Amino acid sequence: xxxxxxxxxxxxxxxxxxxxxxxxxxxxxxxxxxxxxxxxxxxxxxxxxxxxxxxxxxxxxxxxxxxxxxxxxxxxxxxxxxxxxxxxxxxxxxxxxxxxxxxxxxxxxxxxxxxxxxxxxxxxxxxxxxxxxxxxxxxxxxxxxxxxxxxxxxxxxxxxxx
Numbered sequence: 467x468x469x470x471x472x473x474x475x476x477x478x479x480x481x482x483x484x485x486x487x488x489x490x491x492x493x494x495x496x497x498x499x500x501x502x503x504x505x506x507x508x509x510x511x512x513x514x515x516x517x518x519x520x521x522x523x524x525x526x527x528x529x530x531x532x533x534x535x536x537x538x539x540x541x542x543x544x545x546x547x548x549x550x551x552x553x554x555x556x557x558x559x560x561x562x563x564x565x566x567x568x569x570x571x572x573x574x575x576x577x578x579x580x581x582x583x584x585x586x587x588x589x590x591x592x593x594x595x596x597x598x599x600x601x602x603x604x605x606x607x608x609x610x611x612x613x614x615x616x617x618x619x620x621x622x623x624x625x626x627x628x
Contacts, residue, residue, distance in 0.1 A: 481602035521599030
């Protein structure tokens with residue numbers, strides 16, 4: 467299984483050299499600015515997101531775990547939820563969401579699928595969400611990329627310190 471290191475701003479994400487953290491941020495922010503209709507008849511827009519190394523680390527671990535297990539899930543191999551995984555890495559949040567996907571060959575395709583799904587759309591378009599991390603892992607060399615490509619987007623609003 468070809469795993470990459472955590473993507474840092476400026477570094478390519480693991481599903482292709484043309485996908486960088488900046489490109490992901492640009493695409494997600496364009497989607498948030500363009501807006502979406504997550505619920506029937508209720509168009510929503512949201513402010514731009516910023517890249518979070520902590521959320522990128524959480525996304526990377528979950529995408530790798532899904533690829534290793536060859537299944538899409540919001541739970542990791544230890545049966546931990548996003549909240550448990552974020553606490554484990556020390557990310558202090560007040561709000562967090564996770565969108566996962568498998569079978570999409572590009573960022574554009576997976577984002578469109580998330581926007582077409584009410585719950586995923588609501589997470590992506592949530593105005594309280596301020597930052598994100600994204601990872602994409604290819605699970606082995608056999609078969610077309612769209613059948614072995616695992617995506618994880620973690621969106622969050624950090625907890626305010628006093």
